[in-house]
């Protein structure tokens with residue numbers, strides 16, 4: 157039973173090891189996946205916050221420029237364009253530019269584009285805005301809304317600038333010129349330099365029509381078509397959100413009062429760089445751990461298998477020894493020549509049966525047989541023939557062991573006893589007669605026996621009701637006495653006591 161159950165222990169051990177490996181694998185892979193999601197979420201939050209901050213910054217900058225222009229246009233409208241008023245206005249413009257770091261210049265041009273005042277207080281004669289995009293825009297658009305454009309080059313300093321401009325109308329509503337504030341690109345880039353977008357990330361200020369005002373750093377161009385060919389601000393490129401690659405983390409924020417939005421894009425690869433390194437360590441750790449558990453598990457199952465085999469072998473040896481012992485004890489109880497129970501066995505069994513019978517007050521009979529003239533048989537046919545004769549007689553009598561407790565045993569020499577518990581005198585004599593007849597029917601030749609064949613004499617000893625005081629010797633003595641009588645009676649007959 158134990159041996160049959162043990163293979164399931166090996167199976168359980170294997171299932172346990174496999175489960176540990178599986179759980180480890182799931183736990184580590186889940187952790188790797190979860191940290192990746194967290195890293196991406198964090199990067200998304202960063203781009204979101206950055207785009208909000210940049211949008212707020214741009215909004216404030218353009219609003220400041222716009223409100224400065226509105227107040228200057230009010231003054232121009234109120235004071236008129238006489239030279240003294242224009243000189244005062246120009247001085248005010250210069251102060252504004254000095255005080256406001258985001259504004260690098262202020263210019264008012266007439267309906268032909270010719271400058272009439274400028275914050276740099278340069279001679280206006282010969283200076284014009286008529287070739288500028290913003291001038292053409294206001295000339296052709298009646299709207300008084302603020303127009304932002306760029307990047308373009310400052311005609312005086314060659315610096316890159318964005319222009320914030322408004323149309324000036326004459327009293328009749330016709331085009332009367334433009335007011336423009338320039339914002340140096342450096343103002344934005346100085347602010348954008350506070351943010352780290354990595355090697356491939358970018359921050360962009362884009363007009364709703366797709367025109368890119370600023371892309372920073374200029375060489376980075378995530379989500380920008382043709383970015384690789386325009387590593388500076390001099391070429392106008394167009395933003396196409398459809399070009400944002402899936403591997404980028406992006407956020408877009410629109411300005412509230414201007415048709416402009418901010419786009420921030422970070423490289424997912426860069427955002428996940430630390431995660432990748434950690435993931436590699438985790439996966440290698442997992443492999444090492446599962447290998448260790450597997451090796452340990454294999455050793456464990458192997459150990460269990462060896463123990464089971466050893467135990468199985470031990471059990472087999474035990475069974476073998478037990479069967480040998482049984483065989484030995486059987487041999488110790490058997491007579492070698494006839495195969496019948498021997499004297500020792502008979503002594504043990506008769507004691508047991510008498511004890512059993514005494515409790516029930518049953519009768520007990522014992523038949524003692526002795527081969528007639530056996531000495532002369534031996535003398536005539538030889539000792540080996542005598543042995544064979546005894547074997548034949550024993551085989552014939554053994555069939556008489558019909559009931560539980562009956563026992564045929566070789567008592568000694570050519571004497572055989574038949575123990576018959578719970579058998580009364582009448583039945584015992586009947587059995588003895590049957591035996592004698594059986595042996596006669598064997599017709600073993602015996603020249604010196606008056607009948608010419610081997611015969612036996614039987615003495616039947618009977619205890620009618622077994623008493624506590626009755627011993628084996630008592631009934632053996634009775635049978636022996638009866639046998640003596642049978643022999644005296646001429647042999648080949650039965651006597652009972």
Ligand SMILES: Nc1nc2c(ncn2[C@@H]2O[C@H](COP(=O)(O)OP(=O)(O)OP(=O)(O)O)[C@@H](O)[C@H]2O)c(=O)[nH]1
Pocket residue numbers: 493526527528529530531532534538539540541542543546568569570643647
């Ligand atoms: N062949 C053989 N002979 C045995 C064996 N055991 C006893 N004998 C012989 O049996 C003979 C018994 O002879 P006795 O006891 O003198 O009696 P008997 O010749 O049988 O004469 P009665 O018993 O008076 O008929 C002896 O000669 C024993 O040697 C045995 O195992 N094998």
